[in-house]
Amino acid sequence: MTSYTLLSAAKINLYLEIIGHRPDGFHELAMVMQSVDLCDRITLKEVSMPVRRLYCEHPQVPTDGSNLILKAIDLLTEKFPELVHRGVEITLEKNIPIGAGLAGGSSNAAATLVGLNLLWQMGLTQIELEQLSAQLGSDIPFCIRGGTAIATGRGEVLDPIPSLSDLYVVLAKYDSISVSTPWAYKSYRTEFSDRYADISNRATLQDRQRRVHAGPIVTAINQKNNASIGSHLYNDLERVVLPAYEKVMQLRHTMASHGGLGTMMSGSGPTIFTLTTTQAAADDILTKVRADLPDPDLKLWSACFTATGIRLES
Numbered sequence: 001m002t003s004y005t006l007l008s009a010a011k012i013n014l015y016l017e018i019i020g021h022r023p024d025g026f027h028e029l030a031m032v033m034q035s036v037d038l039c040d041r042i043t044l045k046e047v048s049m050p051v052r053r054l055y056c057e058h059p060q061v062p063t064d065g066s067n068l069i070l071k072a073i074d075l076l077t078e079k080f081p082e083l084v085h086r087g088v089e090i091t092l093e094k095n096i097p098i099g100a101g102l103a104g105g106s107s108n109a110a111a112t113l114v115g116l117n118l119l120w121q122m123g124l125t126q127i128e129l130e131q132l133s134a135q136l137g138s139d140i141p142f143c144i145r146g147g148t149a150i151a152t153g154r155g156e157v158l159d160p161i162p163s164l165s166d167l168y169v170v171l172a173k174y175d176s177i178s179v180s181t182p183w184a185y186k187s188y189r190t191e192f193s194d195r196y197a198d199i200s201n202r203a204t205l206q207d208r209q210r211r212v213h214a215g216p217i218v219t220a221i222n223q224k225n226n227a228s229i230g231s232h233l234y235n236d237l238e239r240v241v242l243p244a245y246e247k248v249m250q251l252r253h254t255m256a257s258h259g260g261l262g263t264m265m266s267g268s269g270p271t272i273f274t275l276t277t278t279q280a281a282a283d284d285i286l287t288k289v290r291a292d293l294p295d296p297d298l299k300l301w302s303a304c305f306t307a308t309g310i311r312l313e314s
């Protein structure tokens with residue numbers, strides 16, 4: 001039986017600005033997203049029975065219908081009812097931390113869509129897969145595309161920007177701390193709604209969009225000016241997540257104290273990252289943070305930027 005193994009990359013947000021609250025309950029965003037080479041490994045195997053099975057040894061990963069992998073299969077079957085008789089067995093090797101702001105679940109759903117398109121010879125284009133995937137989650141289109149991208153709307157509207165490939169990142173997350181994304185956005189809305197645009201009003205939205213301050217980091221990326229990229233990292237959600245999680249705030253201070261190009265929280269957190277220009281510098285910062293915070297609950301990784309979101313294992 002045919003099988004494919006794919007690597008699904010984590011993402012970080014180099015920039016996340018909240019523009020306003022949308023009528024559909026989501027938030028209008030301006031983001032710069034970046035794939036990093038910390039990957040889950042997903043094997044899809046065709047089976048002759050029309051069953052869909054998911055295996056994962058990680059104790060915190062649900063293998064029932066709540067997992068985005070199974071939701072992705074359901075979405076395809078709903079859109080293409082002729083697939084209802086096809087079966088697949090999926091094995092997930094989880095390396096990306098969960099509830100971390102690194103889009104691990106979204107990336108797995110992206111790999112499932114890309115993998116099934118191959119396994120079931122569906123012939124969908126990448127754009128078609130991206131458009132379909134937006135129904136499952138705001139980050140999934142980016143996870144399919146990968147590299148470096150400007151993301152607006154809910155996060156699903158992608159604009160190309162030159163891919164950054166020569167940068168490295170140290171990632172740090174307390175194993176026992178996870179942040180609920182809906183909670184983070186809701187808290188921001190409660191506390192900072194005075195900064196919001198009424199985005200159902202076109203003129204107000206356009207006025208607010210003119211004041212989006214992503215310009216300097218986008219220019220820095222276009223010019224591949226690493227120092228400027230590092231100094232223009234930004235995330236509105238830090239305003240609510242850091243005060244609520246003292247240890248994450250402390251971790252951010254410790255990470256930032258060891259140099260690097262810049263330090264920021266990714267997405268809704270609680271992962272904190274520091275950018276560097278070399279693998280050696282990333283490893284050095286990792287060692288220093290480990291020495292400063294010798295808590296076994298603190299997990300650290302170093303990874304390079306990557307231009308691909310989902311790739312076939314060679």
Ligand code: C5P
Pocket residue numbers: 025026027028029136137138139153154155181182183185
């Ligand atoms: O799209 P996704 O399922 O990843 O979003 C998870 C949650 O994050 C949403 O249910 C919503 O509460 C919040 N969210 C938001 N605005 C966005 C993206 C996500 O409010 N643009």
